[in-house]
Amino acid sequence: MAVIDDTLSYARVTTVGDFFALLKPRVMSLVVFTGLAGIVVAPGHVHPLTAFTALLCIALAAGASGALNMAYDADIDGVMSRTATRPIPLGHIARGDALAFGWTISAMSVAIMWLFVNALAAGLLAFTVFFYVVVYTLGLKRRTPQNIVIGGLAGALPPAIGWAAVTGSLSLPPLVLVAIIFMWTPPHFWALSLWRCEDYARAGVPMLPVVKGKPTTRRHIFVYALLLAPLGVLPAFIGLGGLLYLVLSATMGFWMLLEAFATLRERDEEREPAAKRLFGVSLLYIFVPFTALIVEHLLHLPSLWM
Amino acid sequence: MDDNSFDKNGKAGRERRKRNIALALALGGLVILFYLMSIVQWHGNTSQ
Numbered sequence: 272m273a274v275i276d277d278t279l280s281y282a283r284v285t286t287v288g289d290f291f292a293l294l295k296p297r298v299m300s301l302v303v304f305t306g307l308a309g310i311v312v313a314p315g316h317v318h319p320l321t322a323f324t325a326l327l328c329i330a331l332a333a334g335a336s337g338a339l340n341m342a343y344d345a346d347i348d349g350v351m352s353r354t355a356t357r358p359i360p361l362g363h364i365a366r367g368d369a370l371a372f373g374w375t376i377s378a379m380s381v382a383i384m385w386l387f388v389n390a391l392a393a394g395l396l397a398f399t400v401f402f403y404v405v406v407y408t409l410g411l412k413r414r415t416p417q418n419i420v421i422g423g424l425a426g427a428l429p430p431a432i433g434w435a436a437v438t439g440s441l442s443l444p445p446l447v448l449v450a451i452i453f454m455w456t457p458p459h460f461w462a463l464s465l466w467r468c469e470d471y472a473r474a475g476v477p478m479l480p481v482v483k484g485k486p487t488t489r490r491h492i493f494v495y496a497l498l499l500a501p502l503g504v505l506p507a508f509i510g511l512g513g514l515l516y517l518v519l520s521a522t523m524g525f526w527m528l529l530e531a532f533a534t535l536r537e538r539d540e541e542r543e544p545a546a547k548r549l550f551g552v553s554l555l556y557i558f559v560p561f562t563a564l565i566v567e568h569l570l571h572l573p574s575l576w577m
Numbered sequence: 578m579d580d581n582s583f584d585k586n587g588k589a590g591r592e593r594r595k596r597n598i599a600l601a602l603a604l605g606g607l608v609i610l611f612y613l614m615s616i617v618q619w620h621g622n623t624s625q
Contacts, residue, residue, distance in 0.1 A: 284593055285596070286596065287595050287599045290596075321614070321617060383610075386614075
């Protein structure tokens, strides 16, 4: 069982590195990247310092959400081999300190966004933190195999926050970007859960392969990849993306579909090589098309439609 | 641990010092950001 007792005497002083690890820097970088895409593709002009402030607030809120997630999930993190080396299960940081750290930074990021950017961006940021921490972490994660499907909305919202930071409003294009990340999240995490199935089962987390079995999970992954492929190219047809985006998003969508099909037919349930490949390709799926969007807008390349 | 017996030059002391420096840098960064953003907003309001 994980070490989460606040009264425990810690063998070492909590370091800066422990607090940094608490922010989930890899997840934070992905969130910042998609938030940046929202800022860059939004119409209109915003002062570079305002854009930087918006991005900083998105990064701080994402990190704070990660810290709160680690604090509330310290018991199951300690049981799973993937997460057992996080600072709280290792006893490097007290759970109460992580909670104080997370809630303070969350409140600070929303307040700064409200003060210096705008109320809509701040509201969306607050909703994202609330949804990730309260709805996903405290509500869905331990109760339903649909946890990452619904909870994925929190990770999908940064492009909309970035867009709102520039325009002060929301419209169809940022919501399409949100829909892409929302649809991408389940196959990404279900691929991971296929080869971490025993870990999740031991921790009592009702991930889809634990509750419904691996064959059902493979079918779900394939259906989501099938829906994601056309959705991924949609920005090219609503005036958001150009030829570069269309080619790269179509290629990545097709590649992800191929790996999802390989995962569907996978028989090596011990090593799950296809699921591991799919997980890697799914990371590229977000990175490559969103980079294309950013490059097109920075170079003022024409969009295909409108 | 008794605060009086705390070894400032030991490993724990160094880690605490690093933590304090990181906190000071973060707060200093926020002060600079607030100052610059105030100027940006003030300039935006006066140029309208």
